[in-house]
Amino acid sequence: MASLIKTFLLTDLLKGLWTTFKNQKPSKVITEQYPLNRPPVAERYRGAPRLNTHPETSETLCISCNLCALACPEQLIVVTSERNPETKRKDLTTFTYDVSRCMFCGLCEDACPVDALELTQDFELATYTREGQIWDRQMLEEGPLPVRYTH
C-alpha cells in the first residue's frame, strides 16, 4: 500500500528534481570565462618550455650537456654547441624544441642538472603553421607571446 502511494505521489522523481533545483543558484560559479579571465594554473604546471637565462647577465644557463635530449622519449630536443678554446667549456649555439610533438611529461626538466630547461605555466601554444611549433633558442628564452584579443 505504501509503495502504491509512493508510485502515485512521484516522490522518487520529486526528490531528484529537488536536487536539480537546489543547484539552480550555485554558491560557487564553476564556469570559467576563459578568454576574458585566464584561469590560474598550478605552480607545478607543465606547460610551454623555457630556457632560463641568468637574471643579471642574461647569459644562458644551459651548459650544453645534452641530458635533456637524451631523456626525452620523443627525441624532440636538439642541442648543438661548440668548444670554446679559452674556457675549455662548451658554448651553446642552437637549441631547438619541437613543441608539436611534446607531451609535457617533464622528463627533460628532471634531467637538467642546472635548472636551465623548465616547463612553465604558459599553456597557449597555438600557432598558424606547423613550423611555428618548432621553437628555437630565442623563442625558448623569451617564451610564447600569445595574441590577447580584446573587444
Add this chain to the structure above:
Amino acid sequence: MAETTLAPPEVQAETLLDSNELVLNMGPQHPSTHGVLRVILKLDGETVLGTDCVIGYLHRGVEKIAENRTFQQFAPYVDRMDYVAAVSNGLGYCMAVERLLDVEVPPRAQAVRVILTEINRIASHLLWLGTHALDIGAITPVFLCFREREEALKIFENYCGARLTTHAFRIGGLQYETYDTFEKECLDFCDLMEQKLKEYHDLLTGNRIWVRRTKGVGILNAADCKDYGVTGPLIRAAGVEWDLRKAQPYCGYENYDFDIPTAETGDTFDRYMVRMEEMVQSCRIIRQAVDALPEGPIKGKVGKVIKPPPGEAYVSIEAPKGELGYYIVSDGSLNPYRVRVRPPSFVNLGALDKMCRGSLVADVVAIIGTIDIVLGEVDR
C-alpha cells in the same frame, strides 16, 4: 539462436540472416560507445541476437613503442592507455619495473601513491557515473559529476603539474614532494565526495526510470565472470569478493581498513551500487592514508640509469576498471625487451556479447556504459 561469431555484415547478410533478422552497425562514432567502439548488432526486431565488437580504431602500438624507449621514457606512455585513470596505470608500470629491479619503495612514497590512486579511482568512477547516466537518459548527473571530478583533477594538477596524463610516479618512488596544502585538500575532497554522493543517490538510486532501465539488464553471473576473466566492479557485483587490494596487497594496502562492496545478481543496477560504494571506501582509505602519512624519503635506491637484470616480472593492481597487469621482460639492456599489458577494459568488453543476448537495443547502450570501457586501453 544463431552462432556466436558473426561474419562481416556483407557476408552475413546473404548467408546467416533470415527475413526477420537485421544487422545494425552501431558506432564507431556513436556517442554512447564512449570513444571509437564499433558494435555490429544482429537484431530480431528490438531483440539482440548477438553482437560483434570491432576494435582497433585507437590503436597506437603502445607495447611496441615500449621496446624502443628506456624504462623511464616509457612511463609517460602508459598514462595514455587508460587516460581516465592515468595514475593507476603509472602505478602498475612503476611497480612492475621496481620488481624487476628489486627495489624497496619508501613508506612515504607508498602512502602518497595510495592517496593519489584512490583519488583517481573516485575521478574515474565519477566520469563513469556521469556518462553512464547520460547514456541512459539522466542528464543532470553528468554536470554534477564533472564538477566534483574537477576537484580531483585540481589535486593532480597541484601535485604533479598535469591534470589527465599525470606521469605522477617515477620508478623507485616519487619525483615530486607533496605540496603544503596537500593533506587538507585531500581531506576536503573526501568530505565533499561524501556529501555529494548523497546527491547522486537522490538523483538516481530511487528514481523509477533509472531502476527500470538498469535492474535485470545485462546480467552476468559469477560463473560467467570467471569464465570470461572479468574483474573489477563487474565480478564484485556478481557476488565474488575479489579485489586485488585485499587478495594480494600491494603498496601497503594491507595497513588500511576498508571493505569490498559486493552485490548479488550482477545486473547493471548492482554494478552501479558497487561502484558508488567503492567511492565511499576510497574516501575511507584516503582519510587513513592522510592521517598516517609517514615522513621520510620519497625515492628508493634507484640510479639515474635504470638497467634491470635479465628476467621477467608480472605485477597486477586493482585499477578502477579491474585487474590491470603489466608483464615486462628485460634482457639486461636499457630498453624493455617486451611489455605486455593486461587491460581490464579489453577483457571486460569480451563479456559484452554474453550480457547483450536477448536484451533490447536500448539496453545495449546501458550495458556498454556499465562495463566502463576506455577505448584507449582496449586498443592500446
